[in-house]
Amino acid sequence: MDNLTEEPSIPEPKVAYPAMSGARASTPEALLKSGGAESCRTRDESPGGDPGRKQFLAGIAALVGLGALSMPSLVRAGMAAAAEDSADAPDASLLRDGPRFDEDEAENIIVRMQKELQTAMRKPIEQRKWVMVIDLRKCTGCGACTISCIAENHLPAGVVYRPVMEEELGTYPNVSIRSTPRPCMQCETAPCVPVCPVRATWIRPDGIVDMDYDQCIGCRYCMTACPYHARTFDFGYDYSEGTPARQPYEEVPNYEYNKRWQQRKGRSPVGNVRKCHFCSHKIDAGMLPSCVTTCIGYATYFGDANDPESLVSELISRSNKIRLKEEMGTRPRVFYLI
Amino acid sequence: MQPSATVVAPRLNRTIDYRVSLGITFIALLFGAYGVIRVLVFKEHGALTSYVPWGLWVGVYVFLVWLEVGMILTYFLLRRFLQIEGLRLLAPVVMLAAISALIGALFVIGMDLGHPFRFWKAYLQPNFGSLMSWMIWLHTLYLFILVAELFAYFKGKDYVDRWKIYLNFLTYISIPIGVLLIAVIGGLFGVVAARPFWNASVLPLMFFIASLVAGLGLLILLHLIFSPTRGTPQYERTAVRMARVFLGAIIIGMIASLANGLVIAYPNVPAYAEGLKLVLFGPYWWTIWIVHLAIGVLVPLILLGLWRTRLWAIWAASICYLVGFTMVPVNIIIPGLAYPMPTMEGIKEAFHHPKLTFDYAPMFMEWQVVVFAVGLSLLIFTVGYRYIVEPYLREHH
Numbered sequence A: 001m002d003n004l005t006e007e008p009s010i011p012e013p014k015v016a017y018p019a020m021s022g023a024r025a026s027t028p029e030a031l032l033k034s035g036g037a038e039s040c041r042t043r044d045e046s047p048g049g050d051p052g053r054k055q056f057l058a059g060i061a062a063l064v065g066l067g068a069l070s071m072p073s074l075v076r077a078g079m080a081a082a083a084e085d086s087a088d089a090p091d092a093s094l095l096r097d098g099p100r101f102d103e104d105e106a107e108n109i110i111v112r113m114q115k116e117l118q119t120a121m122r123k124p125i126e127q128r129k130w131v132m133v134i135d136l137r138k139c140t141g142c143g144a145c146t147i148s149c150i151a152e153n154h155l156p157a158g159v160v161y162r163p164v165m166e167e168e169l170g171t172y173p174n175v176s177i178r179s180t181p182r183p184c185m186q187c188e189t190a191p192c193v194p195v196c197p198v199r200a201t202w203i204r205p206d207g208i209v210d211m212d213y214d215q216c217i218g219c220r221y222c223m224t225a226c227p228y229h230a231r232t233f234d235f236g237y238d239y240s241e242g243t244p245a246r247q248p249y250e251e252v253p254n255y256e257y258n259k260r261w262q263q264r265k266g267r268s269p270v271g272n273v274r275k276c277h278f279c280s281h282k283i284d285a286g287m288l289p290s291c292v293t294t295c296i297g298y299a300t301y302f303g304d305a306n307d308p309e310s311l312v313s314e315l316i317s318r319s320n321k322i323r324l325k326e327e328m329g330t331r332p333r334v335f336y337l338i
Numbered sequence B: 001m002q003p004s005a006t007v008v009a010p011r012l013n014r015t016i017d018y019r020v021s022l023g024i025t026f027i028a029l030l031f032g033a034y035g036v037i038r039v040l041v042f043k044e045h046g047a048l049t050s051y052v053p054w055g056l057w058v059g060v061y062v063f064l065v066w067l068e069v070g071m072i073l074t075y076f077l078l079r080r081f082l083q084i085e086g087l088r089l090l091a092p093v094v095m096l097a098a099i100s101a102l103i104g105a106l107f108v109i110g111m112d113l114g115h116p117f118r119f120w121k122a123y124l125q126p127n128f129g130s131l132m133s134w135m136i137w138l139h140t141l142y143l144f145i146l147v148a149e150l151f152a153y154f155k156g157k158d159y160v161d162r163w164k165i166y167l168n169f170l171t172y173i174s175i176p177i178g179v180l181l182i183a184v185i186g187g188l189f190g191v192v193a194a195r196p197f198w199n200a201s202v203l204p205l206m207f208f209i210a211s212l213v214a215g216l217g218l219l220i221l222l223h224l225i226f227s228p229t230r231g232t233p234q235y236e237r238t239a240v241r242m243a244r245v246f247l248g249a250i251i252i253g254m255i256a257s258l259a260n261g262l263v264i265a266y267p268n269v270p271a272y273a274e275g276l277k278l279v280l281f282g283p284y285w286w287t288i289w290i291v292h293l294a295i296g297v298l299v300p301l302i303l304l305g306l307w308r309t310r311l312w313a314i315w316a317a318s319i320c321y322l323v324g325f326t327m328v329p330v331n332i333i334i335p336g337l338a339y340p341m342p343t344m345e346g347i348k349e350a351f352h353h354p355k356l357t358f359d360y361a362p363m364f365m366e367w368q369v370v371v372f373a374v375g376l377s378l379l380i381f382t383v384g385y386r387y388i389v390e391p392y393l394r395e396h397h
C-alpha cells in the first residue's frame, strides 16, 4: 500500500486488523459511505466474537455513531435557539475565522478526511506526515473521544490516552470553560524517544511515535521525559477490580501497533508504558483515528500535512493555531485552533 | 603504610558477632520477603502512579549508589591524596561494603521495572543514546571490577601481592568509572527538560558532592567498626583525621546545596520553584527539616565542631549523617515529579483513577522491598566478611 499507483485504487491492508480480516470487514468504500462511522464498528463484529461483548460494544458504537450523526443538527438547532434567546448574542463576524463548513460540508467532513487519508496511504510512508488539529472553540468537553479511545484500544483502568483537560477562565461574571483534549503530541523531536534504554519507542517515518510492548522493560524513563504527561503506565488494573469476576469486555484483546495484545497480569502491555498512537493500527488499515470519527462537535481533524490540499494543511496554515509548550522545541504534530 | 605490628583481631571474627549479624539479616529478609513476592508474583508497583512514576525505590537506588561509589572514591582520596595512615587494611572491607551496597541497589532498581525479567535487554539491545543505558553498563562494569578485586582478597595475601600491579590498575580505573557513574546518574535526572526541578539543578555535580560526603560518612563508620588497627593509637589518629575531612566535606556539601536551592528559589518561577516548595513545605517537610537538616547536618556539625577528637562524637556524627542522608535522594526525585508541568495543570482533574494522580506516598510493601534489599546487602557483607575479609586479615595478623 505504500507504492504510488497510477490508478488510485483502494489500498490493500497488510495488517492483521480484525475489521479488515473478518468476513464482514469494513472496506474503505463502506467507510466512505458511512461517513466514517463504520470505523467505530471494528473487531467487535468480526466472526467468532463473543456475542455479549459484541452487543455491548455494538451498543456503544451505535450510541457514539448516533451522536456523531445527529449532533450537527442538534448543535445547529441549539445554537439557533440560543441566538433567539439572547439579545446579546455575539456578532458572528466578530468570531475569529475558524473552520466553518456549510451544512453539506459539515456532514461530510469525516468523508473528506477519510478520502484524504486514503490518498495519503497510496504514498510511501515516509512521504506522509500525519497531524491532528483540535479546534478548542468547538470542543464541548463531552469526553466522547476519551471514551471511544478507551473502547478502541481496550484500555484498562488507570490508562488513558486522550483525557480532556478542563480549565475555568476568568472570574464571575466573566467566566468560561476551555476544554483541551490531550492526545500524545507525536512530537517531531520527541524527548521520550532518545531516553529509552532499549529502543522500545521510536518515531515512524510518518511521524507517529511507536512503541514495542515486547521490548519495553517498564523502566518509565520515557514517562518522566514527556512534558505533556502523555504516557501512562499499565499497572494491570481492571475496571472490574474488586468485583467477583473480570467482565467479558476485559478479555477482548486489543490490536495496537498491528499486533494482538491480551490484557493479562505479567504479560505485555501490563507492566509497560502506554500512549496514544493516533490509532496507527486503524490508519494502517485505511481508517481514521477513533477520536476523530466520534468527536460530536467535529472539533478534531486528522490528515496528511504533506498534502497541500488536505483539510489539516488548510487549518494549520491559520494564524490562530497553537501548539502546547511550543517553547520546549518538541514540535508537536497536534495543533490547536483557538 | 606497612602492615602494623599492632594489628589486632578484626571484628566479626567471633561466632557470636557473625550470628547476630546473620540473625538481623534474616529478620530483614523475612520482613521484606512478602513485599518482594507482591512485586514478582502479584505484579504490584506500590503507590507509584502514572504521574509520579519513580518513587522510594529509585531514591534508595540512588542513595546506595552514592554510598558504594563515594566510599571507594573517598577511600582512594584519603589514602593517596591526603596520605591518611591506618587505612590500608581496610581495603577489602571497603570493597565488600561497596559490592554489598551495589547488589542491594541493583536489586531494588530491578524491582522497580515493569518487566524485571527483561533486564537482559538493556545489555543485549542497548540504546547508548540513553543515559540509562550508560548507567546500567557502567554499573555492571563497576560490579565486575569490585568482584575481581574482592576475588583477589579471597585468594589470600600471596595472590594479592602477585597480582598487585593488575589490582592497582583496577583500583585506578575504578575511580574514573565511579565518577562517571555518579555523573551519569545525576545527568539521567538532570537532562530531563520536562522536569524543571531536576533540570534546573546541576545534578551531576550535586550527586558527585553528595556521593563523596555520604561515602565518607560510611567509610568512617567502617573504620570505627572494622579497622584492624582497633585498640591502637593509630586507630584513633586515623579516625580524628577522617573526622576533620568529614567536617569540611559536610560544610562544602551544605554550601553547594544552599547555592543550588537559592538559584532555583530566587526567580520564583513556578515551574522550577514548585519542586523546592514541595521539599521544604510539602507534606513531607519533616524529612528535610528534621531528618536531613537537623539530625543529618546540624547534629554532626555540632558534634564534629566541638568534639571532633572524641571517638564517641565521630561515631555519633557519622551515624547521624548517614541516617539523615537517606531522605535526600527521595527528596530530589519525588518532588521533581509530583506536580503537573506548566500549562498542563488541567491534567490533574482530567481523568480520575488512583493511578492518575500526583500524590505519592510510599506504601508499606515498598518499604518491605527496601528492607529486603538492605537485608540482601547485609547478607553479602556478613558472609563475605566471614569468608573473604576475615581470612585475609588473619593472614596479616
Ligand code: SF4
Pocket (backbone or CB within 6 Å): A183, A184, A185, A186, A187, A190, A191, A192, A193, A209, A225, A226, A227, A228, A229, A230, A231, A275, A330
Ligand atoms: S507527547 Fe510525550 S509521549 Fe508523545 S511524543 Fe511527545 S514526548 Fe513523547
Ligand code: SF4
Pocket (backbone or CB within 6 Å): A195, A196, A197, A198, A199, A200, A201, A215, A216, A217, A218, A219, A220, A221, A222, A223, A272, A273
Ligand atoms: S518504559 Fe519502556 S518505552 Fe519507556 S523508556 Fe523504559 S523501556 Fe523504553
